Structures are given as C-alpha cells and as structure tokens.
Amino acid sequence: MxxxxxxxxxxxxxxxxxxxxxxxxxxxxxxxxxxxxxxxxxxxxxxxxxxxxxxxxxxxxxxxxxxxxxxxxxxxxxxxxxxxxxxxxxxxxxxxxxxxxxxxxxxxxxxxxxxxxxxxxxxxxxxxxxxxxxxxxxxxxxxxxxxxxxxxxxxxxQKEDFEVRAPRYRPGFSPVSMSPKLCRCMVNLSGAAAGKKIFDPFCGTGGILIEAGLMGLKIEGSDIDAEMIGKCRKNLKFFKLSARISVADASKISGRKDYVVCDLPYGVSSYLSEKKKFLYPKFTRALSSHLGERAVLCIKKGEDEQLIKKGFKELKIIKSFSYYIHKSMTKKIIVIE
Known part of the structure; x- marks a missing residue:
C-alpha cells in the first residue's frame, strides 16, 4: 500500500x-x-x-x-x-x-x-x-x-498532547529535562519495537523513559544523582509506568543493553560526577562493550562530539542531526551502532 x-x-x-x-x-x-x-x-x-x-x-x-x-x-x-x-x-x-x-x-x-x-x-x-x-x-x-x-x-x-507532559507539569521537576516530543523522537530513532527494552543511563527525572513507556516499550534507567532518581520514580508513578530504576554510574554499565537512549549531562545546570573530558569517553567505552543493537545520544553540539568519539571501539555513528534549542544552545542527536 x-x-x-x-x-x-x-x-x-x-x-x-x-x-x-x-x-x-x-x-x-x-x-x-x-x-x-x-x-x-x-x-x-x-x-x-x-x-x-x-x-x-x-x-x-x-x-x-x-x-x-x-x-x-x-x-x-x-x-x-x-x-x-x-x-x-x-x-x-x-x-x-x-x-x-x-x-x-x-x-x-x-x-x-x-x-x-x-x-x-x-x-x-x-x-x-x-x-x-x-x-x-x-x-x-x-x-x-x-x-x-x-x-x-x-x-x-497527531493526537499526542506533549505539552501536558512538559517538565514543568511533572511532580518531579528539573529545569534541564528535554521536551517530551524530542524524547519520543529519540526513542523512535532507536528502532526499538513495542515490547523491547529502552535503557537510559543518565535518566534524570525520566523524560525519555516516560515516552518509551507510553509507547509500550519496557524501560530501565539509572543516574548517579540520588535526588534525580527520587524524582524519576515520582514521575513514573504519576504516569502509571513501572521500571527498574537505580542509582548507578553510567560509565559502569553491566549486561547487554539492546537499546540505549539518553541525554548526556553537559554541566551547566545538570550534575556531573566528573569532568566531561573524563566522563564521556569512559561512558562510550562502556557502551562499546555492552551495546546490543543501537544507541541514540543527545549531546551539546561542538567539543562534546569529539569527547564522545574518544571512547569508541567498534561503535559507529550512522546518523547525526542538529537540533536548535535556543540562541546559545544547539544539541546534536547521534545514532550509534
């Protein structure tokens, strides 16, 4: 047809x-x-x-x-x-x-x-x-x-009212959360079918996990910030979604992760466990060892792109998009296999 x-x-x-x-x-x-x-x-x-x-x-x-x-x-x-x-x-x-x-x-x-x-x-x-x-x-x-x-x-x-799920309307609020529409798009770029699992190792307050869960995917997330994990659990409960959520270091991923979708912290308003020049390569090295199918990462356009690539082993960027946020911020969405 x-x-x-x-x-x-x-x-x-x-x-x-x-x-x-x-x-x-x-x-x-x-x-x-x-x-x-x-x-x-x-x-x-x-x-x-x-x-x-x-x-x-x-x-x-x-x-x-x-x-x-x-x-x-x-x-x-x-x-x-x-x-x-x-x-x-x-x-x-x-x-x-x-x-x-x-x-x-x-x-x-x-x-x-x-x-x-x-x-x-x-x-x-x-x-x-x-x-x-x-x-x-x-x-x-x-x-x-x-x-x-x-x-x-x-x-x-299009019937989705993304505005009702905007960060400011969630019980667990964070000013650095991505828009629900961009979160959903990133999940879709992963190519994960309904019933597959999406893992977000920088889950924050759960924006990506919420959209994935509402689409019928299984969801799992972690974050090194315990306060963010508390807010994430509150938001998932609000949207009647269940997930395995834990406080964990993204550079120490364990087990096969078929689909990874995340917005990496860039350190302006978000919490960084260590400097980006160390964190980003450590994370992508771990991703190289545990990625099963595809990853979709959101990073700040510019020097962050080079930091991400430093940890690549067998990973390859298959798609890349610029996404304008405001005059002082343009994000880069990269799809990796």
Whole structure:
C-alpha cells in the first residue's frame, strides 16, 4: 500500500529519519521518499492498521493518509472525475487543500469546487453525501508540490498532547529535562519495537523513559544523582509506568543493553560526577562493550562530539542531526551502532 505522511516544519531531517526508523520496525523493505514536507511511503507489509500504529508513535509527523492517486495539476480534474469516490466515502466528508500559497479565500474556493465535484459524483451513484467540515468520517486532502498533486484519505493524525507532559507539569521537576516530543523522537530513532527494552543511563527525572513507556516499550534507567532518581520514580508513578530504576554510574554499565537512549549531562545546570573530558569517553567505552543493537545520544553540539568519539571501539555513528534549542544552545542527536 502507499501512504502520504505530512511532517512538521520543526526539523525536517529529524522527522524524515524518525519515519524511516519506525517504518523499518514493520517493514524493513519499505520504500520511503521525501518531497519537501511530504513523505511518500510504499510497503507490501504495512496496511492501514500498521500505518495508524506508526502515526501513534511518531513525534514530528502531523498526519498519515492513504494515497488515493497522484497526477500532474493539468490532469487533476480528469482524475477527480474518474476516481471511485464511493469506495472511500463513509457517512460524511470534507476536502482540504495544502501546499498552495495565497489568500485563504482562494484556497477555500478551490476546496469548495473540488468538494462540489466529489459531491456530484457520489450523488450520481445514488449516494446521499454529507459535507461536514469538522470531524468528517472521510477526510480527503490534496497536497500540491510543484506541478504534482497528491490526493489522500487521512487515516490518522497527531493526537499526542506533549505539552501536558512538559517538565514543568511533572511532580518531579528539573529545569534541564528535554521536551517530551524530542524524547519520543529519540526513542523512535532507536528502532526499538513495542515490547523491547529502552535503557537510559543518565535518566534524570525520566523524560525519555516516560515516552518509551507510553509507547509500550519496557524501560530501565539509572543516574548517579540520588535526588534525580527520587524524582524519576515520582514521575513514573504519576504516569502509571513501572521500571527498574537505580542509582548507578553510567560509565559502569553491566549486561547487554539492546537499546540505549539518553541525554548526556553537559554541566551547566545538570550534575556531573566528573569532568566531561573524563566522563564521556569512559561512558562510550562502556557502551562499546555492552551495546546490543543501537544507541541514540543527545549531546551539546561542538567539543562534546569529539569527547564522545574518544571512547569508541567498534561503535559507529550512522546518523547525526542538529537540533536548535535556543540562541546559545544547539544539541546534536547521534545514532550509534
């Protein structure tokens, strides 16, 4: 089946890689292409049900639609006339247009024109169509990219309210916690399927573990700061999540850790057990010995990147992304195998 995914504009490279990582869980052979903010996914194993599951996991994807057809703008009217709208219509419908610049009134006029054509086609087939602009059963979207038009039936949208899980609303607060949306994206970049375990050796107040747990993954975390561990336990309890949590040194990892996802402390407001020039290489040396599948690390862009690499043995960076936080802070998300 073919799907169209619309990503947010916050960080397109990160959003695209997140989709590829999650799609590979369901179908490693899925074909994925990026056309600006539109992602085209083709898979023999991913049906509507799995595509909906994917959307539920994704942090930087706004919607997922079943691709009905694509064509040049010149042929759009003909495509609309010959497409079997009865095969996708259910109860009520709406038409939305995206990718066209100009006044809202012009876009609304085009939506009404296309919607009117679909209405007439359905009516000619003996159906009594109902237009419903809010919460329609059948949501049709047209995406325009250059000279190409893509038509999709929206099957899932971003429903996560990440703001309600923002650090300031958790009972165990820390000013250095990452945003829930970025935490979720990092977990997805690991490629861990539901039921697998995510380990965070710098768990702090538990932001990454919360998102992983809410996605159905098993979670384990540690931190050298006992106060942070106390706050982490309080937050996990608040979100009704269970995990193995302990006070431990991240440079002394023991046992195989298939998926490691963490935000390394950088020492401005966060607690460091020792200077970064010693801690970071010690941690990555330990990671080299115990990593099973994949690690996703968040570090401060710049000199921290070189400190991380000092401890590498057989580890290899396979992906790297810059993520802007504010004018004096840009983070680097690196994916390691």
């Amino acid at each position: 073919k799907f169209v995914l619309l990503i947010s504009g916050e960080n397109e490279a990160l959003a695209f890689s997140e989709i590829k990582s999650v799609a590979a869980i369901f179908d490693p052979a899925a074909k994925i292409r990026k056309r600006k903010r539109l992602i085209l996914l083709s898979s023999g194993l991913i049906g509507e049900g799995k595509a909906i599951q994917m959307q539920a996991r994704l942090a930087f994807t706004r919607s997922t639609g079943l691709l009905l057809f694509s064509c040049s703008r010149k042929l759009l009217n003909k495509k609309i006339e010959i497409f079997d709208w009865a095969s996708v219509y259910s109860s009520s419908f709406s038409v939305r247009i995206k990718g066209i610049s100009g006044k809202e009134s012009r876009i609304a006029l085009l939506e009404r024109r296309i919607g009117g054509k679909i209405f007439d086609i359905l009516q000619a087939k003996g159906i009594k169509p109902r237009v419903r602009l809010e919460f329609p059963k059948t949501e049709i979207e047209f995406f325009f990219l250059g000279n190409t038009a893509f038509c999709a039936k929206i099957i899932a949208v």
